[in-house]
Amino acid sequence: MQNVHKIKQDMCDIGRRIYNRQFAAANDGNITVRISDNEVLCTPTLQCKGFLKPEDIATIDMTGKQIAGRKKRSSEALLHLEIYKQREDIKSVVHCHPPHATAFAIAREPIPQCILPEVEVFLGDVPITKYETPGGQAFADTIIPFVEKTNVMILANHGTVSYGETVEQAYWWTEILDSYCRMLMLAKQLGNVEFLSQKKSQELLDLKDTWGYKDPRNTKEFEDCDICANDIFRNSWKESGVQRRAFDAPPSMPAEAAPAPTAGGAKIDEEQLVKLITDEVLRQMNA
Secondary structure (H helix, E strand, C coil): CCCHHHHHHHHHHHHHHHHHCCCCCCCCCEEEEEEECCEEEECECCCCHHHCCHHHCEEECCCCCEEECCCCECCCHHHHHHHHHHCCCCCEEEEECCHHHHHHHHHCCCCCCCCCHHHHHHCCCCCECCCCCCCCHHHHHCCCCCCCCCCEEEECCCEEEEEECCHHHHHHHHHHHHHHHHHHHHHHHHCCCCCCCHHHHHHHHHHHHHCCCCCHHHCHHHCCCECCCCCCCHHHHHHHCCCCCCCCCCCCCECCCCCCCCCCCCCCCHHHHHHHHHHHHHHHHHC
């Protein structure tokens, strides 16, 4: 049997961490935890997440109707509920406005891949949803094209949403993402962002698979994708207004590297080699 009071305490703790990290100003953000098939604990609207008490937490059903609590539930609860409906494995959702990740949301700049090992293992490709006015079902529906393939998203011109098996895990993905976005900005100011090699990037994907973290790049559907080119969600960029502006595209890194020449005279895949050289030339011309 779940200790609901302890879960509420955990939600308050995450609220304080969100506020202390400046991921939520004033009454920004919301946190939920699913405690049964039809019951979800939800933070209240118009209250600072840094000063929550367990008795402030409301209970809602899977339609968004409040069924318990002295304070009104968050106005953006439908976003959380849609994630629970799409992902039965998810037990908690965290939405907030971490400044560095939200800067990417405002710029609609895709998150570069194959740079930081922790990001490859824990996050993978991070989508940016299309913009919709927060609060309604149309806003909640913006996550549907992506929710099965990731545990964290950037909400265009709004913030982030992340989700997991516990409230702490749901929060982790947001913290990792914002830290990474900050590092990218700092590296950009230094004048260079260096990508990992294809071999080293593939090693991280292999580790991710071994450790039980899901990544679309490790599935049959995307076995031929360019593992560092945001191939998982790139088809959504046009509709969402996403475009590379601040960061260059990575060098081409197909999932299966071309055979390398050896002292024994092994043949080179000439077609693949030509493609790699062409891609690199085009990248240098556009740099």
